Amino acid sequence: MLDYIWLVPFLPLFGFVINGLVGARLPRRVVGIIACGTVGLAFLISLTAFFVLPDQPVPDKVLYSWIKVGDFKADFAFQIDPLSIIMILIVSGVAFVIHIYSIGYMHDDPGYSRYFAYLNLFVCAMLLLVLANNFLMMYIGWEGVGLCSYLLIGFWYERKSAADAGKKAFIVTRIGDFGFALGIMLIFKTFGTIDISEVMHLAQGRFEVGAPILTAITLLLFLGAVGKSAQIPLYVWLPDAMEGPTPVSALIHAATMVTAGVYMIARCNVLYSLSPTSLMLVAIIGCATAIYAASIGLVQNDIKRVLAYSTISQLGYMFMACGVGAFAAGIFHLMTHAFFKALLFMGAGSVIHALAGEMDIRHMGGLKRYMPTTYKTFLIAALAIGGIFPFAGFFSKDEILWRAFEQNYILWAIGVITAAMTSFYIFRLVFKTFAGESRVEKEKLVHVHESPRVMTVPLVILGVMSVIGGLAGVAKAFPLLGMSRFFSEKLNILRFLEPVTGGHHAEVGEAVGLERWLMLASLLIALLGIYIAYQFYVRNPQLPKRLARRLGRAYNFVLNKYKVDELYDFIFVNPAKRFSVFLWRIWDDRIIDGIVNGVAGFFKVCGLIGRRVQTGYVQTYILLIIIGAVIIIWYCL
Amino acid sequence: MVPLSYYLLLSAVLFSIGAVGVLIRRNVLIMFMSIELMLNAVNLSFVAFSRFLDSLEGQVFVFLVMAVAAAEVAVGLAIIICIFRNKATVNVDEINLMKG
Numbered sequence: 257m258l259d260y261i262w263l264v265p266f267l268p269l270f271g272f273v274i275n276g277l278v279g280a281r282l283p284r285r286v287v288g289i290i291a292c293g294t295v296g297l298a299f300l301i302s303l304t305a306f307f308v309l310p311d312q313p314v315p316d317k318v319l320y321s322w323i324k325v326g327d328f329k330a331d332f333a334f335q336i337d338p339l340s341i342i343m344i345l346i347v348s349g350v351a352f353v354i355h356i357y358s359i360g361y362m363h364d365d366p367g368y369s370r371y372f373a374y375l376n377l378f379v380c381a382m383l384l385l386v387l388a389n390n391f392l393m394m395y396i397g398w399e400g401v402g403l404c405s406y407l408l409i410g411f412w413y414e415r416k417s418a419a420d421a422g423k424k425a426f427i428v429t430r431i432g433d434f435g436f437a438l439g440i441m442l443i444f445k446t447f448g449t450i451d452i453s454e455v456m457h458l459a460q461g462r463f464e465v466g467a468p469i470l471t472a473i474t475l476l477l478f479l480g481a482v483g484k485s486a487q488i489p490l491y492v493w494l495p496d497a498m499e500g501p502t503p504v505s506a507l508i509h510a511a512t513m514v515t516a517g518v519y520m521i522a523r524c525n526v527l528y529s530l531s532p533t534s535l536m537l538v539a540i541i542g543c544a545t546a547i548y549a550a551s552i553g554l555v556q557n558d559i560k561r562v563l564a565y566s567t568i569s570q571l572g573y574m575f576m577a578c579g580v581g582a583f584a585a586g587i588f589h590l591m592t593h594a595f596f597k598a599l600l601f602m603g604a605g606s607v608i609h610a611l612a613g614e615m616d617i618r619h620m621g622g623l624k625r626y627m628p629t630t631y632k633t634f635l636i637a638a639l640a641i642g643g644i645f646p647f648a649g650f651f652s653k654d655e656i657l658w659r660a661f662e663q664n665y666i667l668w669a670i671g672v673i674t675a676a677m678t679s680f681y682i683f684r685l686v687f688k689t690f691a692g693e694s695r696v697e698k699e700k701l702v703h704v705h706e707s708p709r710v711m712t713v714p715l716v717i718l719g720v721m722s723v724i725g726g727l728a729g730v731a732k733a734f735p736l737l738g739m740s741r742f743f744s745e746k747l748n749i750l751r752f753l754e755p756v757t758g759g760h761h762a763e764v765g766e767a768v769g770l771e772r773w774l775m776l777a778s779l780l781i782a783l784l785g786i787y788i789a790y791q792f793y794v795r796n797p798q799l800p801k802r803l804a805r806r807l808g809r810a811y812n813f814v815l816n817k818y819k820v821d822e823l824y825d826f827i828f829v830n831p832a833k834r835f836s837v838f839l840w841r842i843w844d845d846r847i848i849d850g851i852v853n854g855v856a857g858f859f860k861v862c863g864l865i866g867r868r869v870q871t872g873y874v875q876t877y878i879l880l881i882i883i884g885a886v887i888i889i890w891y892c893l
Numbered sequence: 894m895v896p897l898s899y900y901l902l903l904s905a906v907l908f909s910i911g912a913v914g915v916l917i918r919r920n921v922l923i924m925f926m927s928i929e930l931m932l933n934a935v936n937l938s939f940v941a942f943s944r945f946l947d948s949l950e951g952q953v954f955v956f957l958v959m960a961v962a963a964a965e966v967a968v969g970l971a972i973i974i975c976i977f978r979n980k981a982t983v984n985v986d987e988i989n990l991m992k993g
Binding site: 873878879882 | 912915917985986989
């Protein structure tokens with residue numbers, strides 16, 4: 257069965273080809289069935305692979321020997337191990353659910369088939385990325401998801417803001433991609449191969465901890481991750497990416513593409529473990545991004561923007577996990593985050609759809625009686641992201657905070673503060689959108705309705721996953737009495753990933769008590785966040801306005817995202833634009849065209865001069881004949 | 894004895910005057926006269942060489958040249974008269990049909 261693993265990325269590719277080439281002429285039903293069917297089948301195959309995966313390492317499945325030049329070898333080949341299995345499950349599963357949701361959301365859109373074609377291509381590229389057995393294949397997938405992100409963000413390309421956002425996403429992630437490419441080249445130069453497992457194997461044998469070449473490689477790879485996964489300083493494209501359709505935001509910018517960076521670091525955990533400097537940088541940037549993005553999310557008024565900054569913040573958590581060596585915990589959080597963030601985005605999409613495009617939470621409110629399913633699932637997701645027991649986010653976030661505590665108190669403290677901010681801003685969203693009195697415009701209020709089943713069923717599915725997803729990573733220390741043993745030994749994602757990520761051998765008895773105290777602490781902090789949000793937005797709605805006025809300048813600064821976009825514009829964008837204009841007007845128009853036209857002009861002048869020989873004046877001709885004769889005779893004599 | 898070079902110099906000068914005359918004068922008849930002058934200059938140098946090399950070949954060639962000159966003048970003048978009948982001018986610049 258594992259031999260058929262190549263079908264997993266190729267089924268969606270097939271869907272892309274069909275929908276892309278002839279989709280516009282097919283009935284909508286068929287387009288939807290092809291798109292969802294291919295991803296659904298891919299999910300089923302992934303599920304089967306999960307169950308038949310043996311304990312020993314499985315050899316890579318080679319499809320086609322692509323490049324072989326001297327020492328350099330790169331095949332179309334797939335690596336099947338716990339990490340890639342988990343990733344394909346998450347990607348295909350969440351993608352399938354979102355595809356179904358999209359059938360409803362994009363129902364009236366003229367670009368229906370184009371949308372599903374791009375979405376299928378994206379799923380294919382992402383699956384290639386996570387299944388790749390060598391860095392070049394991974395890079396292909398990496399670039400592929402970047403391309404699809406550009407295409408899908410700018411899906412409504414006639415809108416200038418959407419087209420600009422697509423460009424911004426592609427260009428900013430390109431900076432990271434450049435680092436990634438350099439990293440791959442350095443890997444080849446150092447190890448003589450770009451096969452991932454070979455590289456990991458050689459690294460362990462040849463280099464000792466802290467080797468500078470490994471630090472260089474890991475830093476370059478991390479640069480790629482920073483771009484793709486929207487960390488400081490390359491996060492600026494993600495909030496703008498909300499210009500795309502909401503299911504796109506859910507799939508690409510919450511559950512899958514942005515997690516590619518985390519996956520890459522987890523995949524290369526051997527290299528990172530050998531470079532403590534890089535690891536520390538990863539942890540610091542992850543931690544800083546987490547709290548920074550959370551602070552911006554506190555005050556945004558666009559529902560999708562809040563979720564975008566929330567994504568950046570949660571990605572920071574995942575990087576922080578990797579940075580303290582808890583790679584499996586990072587992947588665990590990746591999984592739970594995929595569930596609840598996709599759910600949050602889809603719920604937001606449901607609201608936007610019902611309100612005919614309204615995205616400002618200041619014009620929402622009281623929607624829970626009109627959209628009960630959306631409300632309930634959104635609430636579940638909010639509880640999950642807030643880290644409230646027993647929802648998924650509690651377990652994954654807690655694992656990260658516990659491992660961070662072991663490493664560095666400061667990281668833990670910042671993580672906890674961010675957790676409080678997270679629950680605050682997400683419940684701010686919940687209360688302002690669904691609770692209280694309705695601030696919706698009168699005309700829109702008439703049309704408010706719950707979304708059709710094709711949109712609400714995916715919400716429910718993800719809601720269920722957000723509830724039970726945490727059980728995959730129940731820590732040993734968790735006080736569930738007898739059940740805990742079952743969960744933490746049989747059904748545990750952290751143990752499942754051990755062959756890939758290396759184990760953190762904390763056996764029972766070691767600091768269990770401390771871990772339980774920390775769990776309690778983070779739970780209380782999260783509840784505190786909810787309580788404050790409740791005070792601010794349900795009991796005392798004037799409070800936030802008064803606070804905003806009191807903090808005047810500071811409030812505006814945070815509302816304007818710390819003016820980072822303006823800063824980048826000043827330092828990078830405007831000089832680049834001026835340089836481009838220079839290249840265009842002066843270099844291209846004047847100099848290059850001048851040279852080309854000049855060559856032509858030169859010949860023209862030559863012609864003008866040469867023309868004067870033909871005077872039509874016979875005497876001139878005779879004169880020249882005589883002169884010529886004289887010269888020849890002179891020469892001969 | 895008059896040195897050979899004097900004859901040759903005279904011949905050269907006459908030739909140059911004829912050449913310049915062809916180039917500069919605008920009247921067709923004057924141009925013809927200049928051409929005759931050139932031919933005769935050459936005749937002079939032939940005869941001078943014949944005298945100094947004690948050979949009759951130079952003088953024989955002079956006969957040839959004179960015959961050719963006569964024929965050429967006959968034909969040339971016939972053409973000029975035809976042109977004059979059409980264009981009513983003997984100014985070379987005005988019978989130039991070439992453009993530019």
